[in-house]
Amino acid sequence: MGLMIEGTYHAEDPGPDTQLDGEFQRQRATIRNWITADGPFTPDAVRYHLYAAWNCPWAHRVLLVLALKNLPITVSYARPRRTADGWIYDAEGPFADALMGVASLHEVYARARPAYTGRITVPLLWDRETDSAVSNESADIVRMLARQFPGGPELCPPDLEEEIDRWNALIYARVNNGVYRAGFARTQEAYDTGVTALFETLDEIEARLATARYLCGDRFTEADLRLFPTLARFDVAYHYAFKCNIRRIQDYPHLWGCAREIYAMPGVAGTVTPEIYKQGYFSKSPLRNPLGIVPAGPVVDWSGPHERHLIG
Numbered sequence: 001m002g003l004m005i006e007g008t009y010h011a012e013d014p015g016p017d018t019q020l021d022g023e024f025q026r027q028r029a030t031i032r033n034w035i036t037a038d039g040p041f042t043p044d045a046v047r048y049h050l051y052a053a054w055n056c057p058w059a060h061r062v063l064l065v066l067a068l069k070n071l072p073i074t075v076s077y078a079r080p081r082r083t084a085d086g087w088i089y090d091a092e093g094p095f096a097d098a099l100m101g102v103a104s105l106h107e108v109y110a111r112a113r114p115a116y117t118g119r120i121t122v123p124l125l126w127d128r129e130t131d132s133a134v135s136n137e138s139a140d141i142v143r144m145l146a147r148q149f150p151g152g153p154e155l156c157p158p159d160l161e162e163e164i165d166r167w168n169a170l171i172y173a174r175v176n177n178g179v180y181r182a183g184f185a186r187t188q189e190a191y192d193t194g195v196t197a198l199f200e201t202l203d204e205i206e207a208r209l210a211t212a213r214y215l216c217g218d219r220f221t222e223a224d225l226r227l228f229p230t231l232a233r234f235d236v237a238y239h240y241a242f243k244c245n246i247r248r249i250q251d252y253p254h255l256w257g258c259a260r261e262i263y264a265m266p267g268v269a270g271t272v273t274p275e276i277y278k279q280g281y282f283s284k285s286p287l288r289n290p291l292g293i294v295p296a297g298p299v300v301d302w303s304g305p306h307e308r309h310l311i312g
């Protein structure tokens, strides 16, 4: 995987963005348009196409919204293992790009922004009508789809917005991105900081979910949705590949119950792909897994009663 500089793709791997103190810092997304009733990007689902990857947790947030709201937005899934060309597509099959037929995602970025500088990331929401990119920031995409399209649970009710944003900020920094802070750390200190914050926050969420059915009370919201992709990958991937191994999610009764309740919601199971998570997270990486060998286990059983209706 490489980097695009002023519209030209450079295949050299810049590695994860790491500060001098060895701590991982995720780059900010720069394509930040919104879908609004007055346009130019109007809430008409058939206009849009999503560039995603099954293993990417940020793309997973968006896939969850599409599933829960049953939105007819089409999706191209990149191959789970990135190459020197970054996220790539086959000519046909489940990892083909049916919209443009590109071989790699950087071609789509070049079409969207001929002078683009930055990383080539999924998710990327594309508008067929104007032949342009709407957004490559999953937090924005989730919020705009939640707010601008009808159907499914009300993910961000105005009266809970402040509380949702509070949970989102905490969970993004210490859990969603927290696993990467542990996994991509280049010093013992940076790892210790990341892993400690991660498990402190999981403990805090566990305590919350012991007395409330969902993070914000009795309604399932965007905050729970954004927690889910990390829970879904944790025991099969982060626990091993990112050394997030103080506990597993299955060791937390309430977090695990919450994960299974969300898994059982309509359409969600179809977005969870543990074998692909392993392919992605155990890709060949000079720092973390030089031989690229994918472990056989563990098997995580998502079935079984979650009993979350008994809480709160």
Ligand SMILES: N[C@@H](CCC(=O)N[C@@H](CS)C(=O)NCC(=O)O)C(=O)O
Pocket: 001, 002, 026, 027, 028, 029, 055, 056, 057, 058, 086, 119, 120, 121, 122, 123, 136, 137, 138, 139
């Ligand atoms: N801010 C972005 C982050 C997306 C992101 O970092 N995606 C990763 C995959 S999990 C990616 O495509 N990385 C490619 C790279 O950094 O070169 C979002 O949340 O939408």
